[in-house]
Amino acid sequence: MEQLVNLTTRDGVAVITIDNPPVNALSPGVPEGLIAALDAAEQDPSARAIVVIGGGRTFIAGADIKELELAASGRGSGPPDFHRILARIEDAGKPVVMAIHGTALGGGNEVAMAGHYRVAVPDAQIGQPEVNLGIIPGAEGTQRLPRLVGVAAAVDLCVSGKPIRAPEALKLGLIDRVIEGDLLNGALAFAREIADKGGPRRKTSELTDKLGSEFVDASIFAAGRDQARKTRRNMLAPLKVVDAIEAAVNLPFDEGCRKEREIFQECIASDQARALIHAFFAERAVSKIPDISKETAVYNIRQAAIIGAGTMGGGIAMACANAGIPVLLKEVEQAALDRGIATIKKNYDNSVKKGRFSPAVMDQRMALIHPQLTYEGFEQADLIIEAAFESMALKKSIFAEIDKIAKPDCVLASNTSTLDIDEIASVTSRPRMVIGLHFFSPANVMRLVEIVRGQATSKEVVATALAVSKKLGKVGVVVGNCRGFVGNRMMLPYMREAQFPVEEGATPEQVDRTLTNFGMAMGIFAVDDMAGVDVGYRVGQEYKHLEKPGVRTPRVLEKLFHLGRHGQKTGAGWYRYDENRKPVADPEVHALIENTAQEAGIERRQITEDEIIQRCLYIMINEGAKILEEGYALRAADIDVIYLTGYGFPAYRGGPMWYADTVGLKKVRDRIAEFGAQHGDFWQAAPLLDRLADEGETFAAWDSKQDRAREHAPALV
Ligand code: 3H9
Numbered sequence: 118m119e120q121l122v123n124l125t126t127r128d129g130v131a132v133i134t135i136d137n138p139p140v141n142a143l144s145p146g147v148p149e150g151l152i153a154a155l156d157a158a159e160q161d162p163s164a165r166a167i168v169v170i171g172g173g174r175t176f177i178a179g180a181d182i183k184e185l186e187l188a189a190s191g192r193g194s195g196p197p198d199f200h201r202i203l204a205r206i207e208d209a210g211k212p213v214v215m216a217i218h219g220t221a222l223g224g225g226n227e228v229a230m231a232g233h234y235r236v237a238v239p240d241a242q243i244g245q246p247e248v249n250l251g252i253i254p255g256a257e258g259t260q261r262l263p264r265l266v267g268v269a270a271a272v273d274l275c276v277s278g279k280p281i282r283a284p285e286a287l288k289l290g291l292i293d294r295v296i297e298g299d300l301l302n303g304a305l306a307f308a309r310e311i312a313d314k315g316g317p318r319r320k321t322s323e324l325t326d327k328l329g330s331e332f333v334d335a336s337i338f339a340a341g342r343d344q345a346r347k348t349r350r351n352m353l354a355p356l357k358v359v360d361a362i363e364a365a366v367n368l369p370f371d372e373g374c375r376k377e378r379e380i381f382q383e384c385i386a387s388d389q390a391r392a393l394i395h396a397f398f399a400e401r402a403v404s405k406i407p408d409i410s411k412e413t414a415v416y417n418i419r420q421a422a423i424i425g426a427g428t429m430g431g432g433i434a435m436a437c438a439n440a441g442i443p444v445l446l447k448e449v450e451q452a453a454l455d456r457g458i459a460t461i462k463k464n465y466d467n468s469v470k471k472g473r474f475s476p477a478v479m480d481q482r483m484a485l486i487h488p489q490l491t492y493e494g495f496e497q498a499d500l501i502i503e504a505a506f507e508s509m510a511l512k513k514s515i516f517a518e519i520d521k522i523a524k525p526d527c528v529l530a531s532n533t534s535t536l537d538i539d540e541i542a543s544v545t546s547r548p549r550m551v552i553g554l555h556f557f558s559p560a561n562v563m564r565l566v567e568i569v570r571g572q573a574t575s576k577e578v579v580a581t582a583l584a585v586s587k588k589l590g591k592v593g594v595v596v597g598n599c600r601g602f603v604g605n606r607m608m609l610p611y612m613r614e615a616q617f618p619v620e621e622g623a624t625p626e627q628v629d630r631t632l633t634n635f636g637m638a639m640g641i642f643a644v645d646d647m648a649g650v651d652v653g654y655r656v657g658q659e660y661k662h663l664e665k666p667g668v669r670t671p672r673v674l675e676k677l678f679h680l681g682r683h684g685q686k687t688g689a690g691w692y693r694y695d696e697n698r699k700p701v702a703d704p705e706v707h708a709l710i711e712n713t714a715q716e717a718g719i720e721r722r723q724i725t726e727d728e729i730i731q732r733c734l735y736i737m738i739n740e741g742a743k744i745l746e747e748g749y750a751l752r753a754a755d756i757d758v759i760y761l762t763g764y765g766f767p768a769y770r771g772g773p774m775w776y777a778d779t780v781g782l783k784k785v786r787d788r789i790a791e792f793g794a795q796h797g798d799f800w801q802a803a804p805l806l807d808r809l810a811d812e813g814e815t816f817a818a819w820d821s822k823q824d825r826a827r828e829h830a831p832a833l834v
Pocket of ligand 1: 258
């Protein structure tokens with residue numbers, strides 16, 4: 118306990134330091150240590166005030182999410198009774214000043230608000246991100262926050278889950294002073310000022326002046342619920358958190374706290390909380406690669422260079438510039454280069470217009486991107502990313518060329534989305550330096566990078582790719598070198614299967630609506646139109662040789678392709694598009710589908726939403742199981758992260774593999790067998806799925822077993 122929370126005295130002020138690395142979560146022992154230290158500080162006659170500060174890189178990043186995970190799955194007793202702890206802080210007989218650096222998130226901010234005063238360094242981040250975990254603040258945050266910042270700001274902070282920086286927190290009244298320079302010294306000086314002034318302690322729970330009234334705040338709650346429905350579609354916690362804040366206005370503090378606890382319990386017991394907590398840990402597990410440790414050397418990336426200033430190259434250049442990495446951007450023709458730079462500028466302009474950053478920041482970022490037609494300066498680059506057209510011949514010629522120019526320790530990356538990274542590496546004299554960095558469009562926005570590890574790719578290069586992804590604010594997931602890697606390999610059967618219910622009786626709109634109601638960011642036909650029907654058609658052609666005789670092939674996409682309906686870019690595909698690119702159902706497509714079905718002798722019928730979801734998702738999950746067994750992904754959770762961060766899969770369902778676990782693998786496998794009987798061979802349960810279903814197991818349990826086995830016998834992907 119002493120190790121987690123330490124007490125010292127500095128010139129008449131007691132200093133309580135929380136020391137629970139890495140993020141000072143409120144794990145067992147921390148709350149108890151905090152209370153013991155408060156008791157001791159109060160009894161110390163030499164201390165006139167108390168400062169609470171975080172050791173290491175942060176204040177308190179929240180309740181221990183591992184404890185929440187246990188509570189969510191019905192194991193463990195859950196987080197401690199915070200009411201007693203927070204009341205103890207608030208009732209302290211000496212002024213308590215919370216000194217914040219790094220982050221005060223969730224339970225961290227709730228502890229801070231129980232103090233009498235709060236000070237923070239300028240870049241400290243403060244917030245209530247609980248909705249990201251499918252829960253609401255459960256340590257009286259919904260009751261104290263509106264008392265400090267007002268109801269509207271509290272609703273916004275809790276529904277969005279987004280943290281704010283100290284200067285904004287000061288404006289809102291969440292903190293009392295921004296400390297420039299040394300935090301502890303500033304907090305000590307502040308504490309002495311307060312002690313000198315004397316007077317009663319300021320208890321947040323007793324403040325009421327910013328609460329308004331049920332009547333006055335009604336429109337704020339209505340707007341908060343609208344915001345929740347719009348920005349957090351289908352999610353429980355963002356709506357529930359508004360109910361809890363409403364209780365702060367309508368009920369006395371203690372009753373409001375009881376209401377908050379009830380709602381917290383409801384949320385933590387939900388499937389959504391379990392899925393979102395899984396997603397939290399999955400996202401952090403992806404960087405744990407068996408043969409790569411913290412000691413693995415990482416190349417320092419000070420200068421990047423990109424080949425190709427198209428949509429992908431331009432987006433990657435922006436991602437580098439946003440992270441402060443200077444980048445050379447090469448094209449073959451001036452016109453293409455100008456187009457690429459104009460797009461980058463337009464994107465940055467839009468961000469400035471939306472107030473995301475200032476024109477000065479935009480200028481700094483533009484200045485980091487150096488457009489050029491030659492390889493000049495590439496010899497200095499630490500990382501070269503090829504983002505040229507998806508053609509093996511072209512990529513090979515580029516890699517052969519950069520092999521001659523790049524310095525020996527330069528990482529050579531390809532942004533290929535499907536091609537064999539080993540074949541690309543084979544034309545260089547240093548395959549160990551070659552890796553795939555598959556960004557997703559728009560690359561300056563999308564968080565996923567598939568890191569494709571080739572046969573020869575060195576550990577140091579993989580570790581560098583993970584570090585670069587993190588530096589760019591992205592999630593790097595290491596995958597093996599198979600066709601389409603993980604994401605696109607699973608996408609293909611999904612895109613293909615979705616077309617059959619349409620031939621059999623559904624419309625593209627019905628399929629898309631079902632998928633978006635399920636929570637997908639976009640319906641599959643809308644995705645098809647955005648990516649290009651021509652692209653879908655060509656990819657389908659490439660995979661044709663994999664299909665066995667007698668296996669059904671989709672027919673409508675090919676017809677759309679030959680009609681020149683290539684999607685958004687031609688104004689028509691599965692949908693028709695108006696000038697704002699809004700998709701509209703098209704009777705011509707309906708007629709085309711019906712004629713196609715008639716020609717093929719398919720009797721059209723009513724298709725249920727359940728069938729649509731099962732056919733679209735189970736085929737994808739089945740492919741995921743094959744990928745796992747073949748070793749192209751390390752964990753089912755890695756696949757989930759890929760789909761959550763790159764393919765718009767709803768986070769509150771945890772990703773496709775987690776979703777399969779929640780349905781039950783036996784049910785998924787048995788339904789696949791039924792589809793096999795109805796629709797033929799393409800539907801055949803993957804051996805891993807079959808085995809786990811027989812054993813009554815889950816992918817999550819399989820992950821844990823694999824992780825444990827790898828600890829004893831590390832292996833390459
Ligand atoms: C809450 O407080 C509920 C309350 O209302 C009370 C209810 C009764 N617990 O992200 P990183 C681990 S809900 C346990 O890579 P960064 C993380 O797993 C909570 N572990 O670092 C990782 O472990 P490992 C509200 C935690 O610098 C390591 O720390 N709070 C927790 O990129 C490093 O994490 C939040 O939602 C935790 N609370 O980012 C904040 N936090 O090394 C959640 C982190 O073994 N945390 N870990 O993989 C974050 O957003 C980021 O971790 C943070 C640091 C921004 C703090």
